[in-house]
Amino acid sequence: MQRFISNSLIGFTLLCVTGELTAQESKEPRFRLSGFGTLDVTAAGTKQIGYHNEFSHAPQYGGVSIFSGSVGGLQLDADLLPKLSATIQGVAKERTKHDMFNFLDWAFLRYQVTPNTTIRAGRMGIDLFMLSEYRNVGFAYLWARPVVEFYMPISLSHFDGFDIKYSRRIAPGFFEFKAYGGQTGSDITVSRGDLSLRERPFFGANASLETDHWKFRLTFASAEVHAIRNQPYHQLFNALNNIPAALWPQAAEVAGHISAEGKQSSYYSAGIAYDKNAWVMQSEFAWFDSKWPSVNLTNGYLSIGRRFGPVTWYSIGSYAKSLNSPLNILTDPAAPANIARLQDITETAFNRTLIDQNTFSLGARWDLNHQTALKAQWDHTWIRKNGGGFLITQEPLTQDTSLDTFSVNLNFIFK
Amino acid sequence: MMKYWIAIFVLLLLISTQAQADIVVVVHPSSRLKHLTQQQVIDIYMGRIHSVGDIDPVIPYDQPQDSEIRENFYQFLMGRPIAFINAYWARLLFTGRASPPRQVTDNMSIIDIVEKNPNIIGYIDERNLNDRVSVVFRVVTRAQ
Numbered sequence: 001m002q003r004f005i006s007n008s009l010i011g012f013t014l015l016c017v018t019g020e021l022t023a024q025e026s027k028e029p030r031f032r033l034s035g036f037g038t039l040d041v042t043a044a045g046t047k048q049i050g051y052h053n054e055f056s057h058a059p060q061y062g063g064v065s066i067f068s069g070s071v072g073g074l075q076l077d078a079d080l081l082p083k084l085s086a087t088i089q090g091v092a093k094e095r096t097k098h099d100m101f102n103f104l105d106w107a108f109l110r111y112q113v114t115p116n117t118t119i120r121a122g123r124m125g126i127d128l129f130m131l132s133e134y135r136n137v138g139f140a141y142l143w144a145r146p147v148v149e150f151y152m153p154i155s156l157s158h159f160d161g162f163d164i165k166y167s168r169r170i171a172p173g174f175f176e177f178k179a180y181g182g183q184t185g186s187d188i189t190v191s192r193g194d195l196s197l198r199e200r201p202f203f204g205a206n207a208s209l210e211t212d213h214w215k216f217r218l219t220f221a222s223a224e225v226h227a228i229r230n231q232p233y234h235q236l237f238n239a240l241n242n243i244p245a246a247l248w249p250q251a252a253e254v255a256g257h258i259s260a261e262g263k264q265s266s267y268y269s270a271g272i273a274y275d276k277n278a279w280v281m282q283s284e285f286a287w288f289d290s291k292w293p294s295v296n297l298t299n300g301y302l303s304i305g306r307r308f309g310p311v312t313w314y315s316i317g318s319y320a321k322s323l324n325s326p327l328n329i330l331t332d333p334a335a336p337a338n339i340a341r342l343q344d345i346t347e348t349a350f351n352r353t354l355i356d357q358n359t360f361s362l363g364a365r366w367d368l369n370h371q372t373a374l375k376a377q378w379d380h381t382w383i384r385k386n387g388g389g390f391l392i393t394q395e396p397l398t399q400d401t402s403l404d405t406f407s408v409n410l411n412f413i414f415k
Numbered sequence: 416m417m418k419y420w421i422a423i424f425v426l427l428l429l430i431s432t433q434a435q436a437d438i439v440v441v442v443h444p445s446s447r448l449k450h451l452t453q454q455q456v457i458d459i460y461m462g463r464i465h466s467v468g469d470i471d472p473v474i475p476y477d478q479p480q481d482s483e484i485r486e487n488f489y490q491f492l493m494g495r496p497i498a499f500i501n502a503y504w505a506r507l508l509f510t511g512r513a514s515p516p517r518q519v520t521d522n523m524s525i526i527d528i529v530e531k532n533p534n535i536i537g538y539i540d541e542r543n544l545n546d547r548v549s550v551v552f553r554v555v556t557r558a559q
Contacts (some may be wrong), residue, residue, distance in 0.1 A: 036509055075509060081473075104513060115466045125510060133510040140505040161446050169454070169465065212493065275499065290494040310498065367498040371482045414504050415515070 029152035032077045038138040040069030040409035050392030051405060055155040055188035056093045056102070061394035069145050069409055071106070071136050083112040087370070091136050096189045105158050121162040124345040125379065127206060127282055128154055128180060128221055130271050131312050138396045138411035142280065144313055144363050144377030145407060149320035150284060152266075152390055153355075156223075159184035159202050173211035180204055184223065185316075189392065190353070196232040197260075199223040204267070214275040217284075219269040225260045225292060233260075236349055238341055247339050254329065258293060258350050280305040280312065288323075293391075295352035296323040316361040322354040326386045353394040356387025370413045374413070391399040436553055439489050439541045441525070441548035443533040446470070451536075451552045457493050459536065461503070462513035476528055476537040478518040484522075488538055491556045 042063045042291040045051035045114035050059025053068065060068055108122030134140045135151060146152075161182015168175055183200035204221030240255035240365040269286035285300035298321055305314030327350040329343045363377030381403045383390075388397040440456055442448050448470055451459075458464040465472045468477075478485040486497045504515040519525055525537035530547050544550065 025494060032514060034503070073509070075511075078513060089509070089511070108511065110511065112465075115471060120511075130467050134506050137505055138507045140509060142502075169458065169464070174458065185438075217518070275495070277494065307496065307498075312498075314527070367501070370497070370501050373502075414511075415508060 004268065007285075012277050015386065018372065030079045030256045033074070034077070034415035035072070035074045035220065035412075036137045036139060036413045036415065037072045038070055038136075038409050038411045039066070040144075040407060041066055041072075042068035042407040044403070044405040044407075045070060048393065048405070049388070049401070049403065051403065052189065052390075052392065053145050053405075054152060056096050056186060056189065058096065058156075058189055069138075070094070071138070073136055074096055075106075078324070084408065085110045089119075091127055093136065096187045096194050102187060112334070114168070116166055116168045118165045120165075121160065122377050124163060124180075126154070126156050126159050126221075126269060128204070128219055129154075129269055129286070130215075130217060130273065130282065135411070138375070138409060139371070139373050139413045142282075142303070142312060142365055143306055143316065143361070144365075144375040144409055147303070147316055147318045147361075148316040148379070148390065149357065149358075149359055150301050150383075152264055153288065153297060153320065155188045155197075156184045156199075157186070161202070168253040170209075173209050173214075175207070175209050177207045178205065188232070188274065193230060193232055194234070197225065198227040200226045213274060214254065215271075215273040217269075217271040217273075218269075219267065219286075222264060224264045225262065228260045232349070236267075236346065240346065243339070247336065248343070249328075251342075254327075254346060255408050258327070258346070259296070261293045263292040263339075264288060265292060265295050278307045280314070291310050293324040294322075294350065297321060297355055298323060312365045312367075313360075314363050316359070316367070317364075319358045320355050320390070322356060322387070323387065324354065326351045326354060352393070353384050353389045355389035356369070356381050358386040371414060374408075374410055378404070378406045379403075381405065423523055435530055437482060437490070437541045437553050438538050439544060439550045440536060440538045440552040440554070441544070442551050443537050444546070444549045446533040446549065446551075448473070448536070449549075453552065456552050456554075460489075460492070460516060462507050462515070470534065472534055474532070474535045475516040476525055477518045478525070478534055478538065479518055479520060480520075483536070484538075484540055487556050488554060489547070492554050505518055 040369040041064055045060040045062050049064055050061050053061045071093040073089060073091040077087045080086055086109050087106055090103050091105045093263050095102050100115045106123050106125060106294060108120045108124050110120045112118050131141055131146050135146045159182045161180060163178055165182035181203035185198035187196050204224040206214060206219040208217040235258060237255050240251045243251040266287060266289045269284055271284035274281040281304050283302040288297045290296050290297050299319060301316055301317040301318035303314055305312045308361050327347050329347050331340055331343050359381040361377055361379045366374045368374055384396060384400050385397055418435050446487055448467060453465060454468040459473055467473050489495055507513045508515060519528060524540040525535045525539050526548050529535050529537050
């Protein structure tokens with residue numbers, strides 16, 4: 001992976017040099033530097049419950065933080081040839097792991113094959129849902145942050161590979177189809193510590209139709225867990241796989257059930273958006289179907305907003321719910337204490353990955369000028385027992401609870 | 416006294432009419448582009464298409480970011496507020512899909528740049544129209 005990034009950077013530099021030479025023959029600017037940022041203040045979490053709105057963020061245990069939603073990004077676009085361009089984007093924000101793999105969000109070449117067809121290769125944003133590709137660019141969307149229930153399960157922000165996009169105007173509107181493939185990964189924080197995930201092959205497709213005021217979108221993607229690095233995870237699996245069958249006959253079966261490696265996940269989603277005069281509406285629903293039971297879930301949201309001059313008021317209702325039931329291992333009263341303890345740890349480790357929560361949000365976006373927007377949002381979240389998989393807790397939630405989150409942020413772009 | 420008020424009323428009416436002049440989409444007089452539909456203008460200015468027929472590329476130019484004509488152009492062309500357009504282009508720019516149309520300083524700058532390149536299209540206040548450019552579409556800004 002590191003070699004891929006290095007090669008991409010070297011390739012991009014060479015292409016920029018080529019572009020510089022070409023640029024001398026033309027008065028049109030060949031390079032464009034642009035950027036975006038969000039200065040955020042969020043009050044969230046409690047002393048017992050750590051809140052984060054992305055798995056790649058460190059948790060917030062109450063109080064006020066400027067790191068929860070603050071982001072800074074720079075993008076360089078280069079027109080290398082009439083049909084060939086290059087883009088590189090770096091994003092700085094709160095992360096579990098700070099390294100080049102995470103900082104470099106994009107580095108790709110784009111070639112326009114025909115007026116309707118474009119191919120890209122390199123590192124690109126994952127285009128799973130409506131906001132997936134620009135979730136870091138607060139100015140580009142209505143809310144103070146992407147809907148946690150819907151966007152948090154997708155901790156992946158980019159993939160290394162290729163995509164091909166076909167678009168054309170058809171009778172009802174503007175149609176777009178995109179297919180992609182490659183490999184991806186993410187470094188995230190879960191209740192059992194930092195976790196690195198690498199997935200390959202990763203592939204998918206989406207189709208959208210945009211009319212004057214409506215947008216419809218369907219998505220499919222699939223990924224296979226190639227490698228997972230998390231110390232408690234490996235310790236647990238080593239223990240389960242080394243237990244003599246006489247002491248716990250189902251141990252290996254349980255390990256196989258909750259393990260991640262080699263398991264495939266498929267994502268399906270449908271989205272709809274409406275925007276006409278004063279009213280804006282957006283809704284998406286998704287289904288995660290995986291042989292890795294921790295990932296099986298369904299989620300969705302409905303957002304409705306109304307513009308009053310430069311200010312748009314909005315409300316959102318959202319949910320996320322794991323499709324698997326809590327693990328309930330039948331313990332043998334005669335089992336040795338250490339086996340009973342391991343069964344308890346296994347049960348806890350699995351059950352704390354389950355998700356069952358709803359959020360109602362109210363917020364406002366105020367477009368201060370053409371490149372700056374101020375946003376504020378309040379979320380009230382209900383989390384059910386054994387449904388706190390989005391949170392960081394010392395112990396699994398043994399009863400229903402609720403959380404309030406309040407954010408104010410200033411979003412800007414420059415180009 | 417009555418004549419005085421009528422004169423003011425007529426004057427205000429004239430000023431009002433002048434302030435609501437149409438916006439015209441213009442190209443180089445030698446361009447093979449003779450007419451654009453409303454949908455084509457929308458698609459070009461929303462970065463969806465980059466060619467029309469055998470004219471490739473078609474390069475759109477925009478008026479200044481905070482100008483009234485830009486706000487009116489998008490509002491009357493496609494019924495979208497300028498805040499939507501700004502956020503829309505942020506999405507396209509920062510997903511690497513397309514760059515927003517380049518912006519110039521005023522109507523005369525649009526005419527100057529269109530005159531130099533038959534692939535460029537721009538839009539201007541129709542009161543600035545002259546024979547250095549040809550009209551391919553008209554955005555009616557008066558109430559129907």
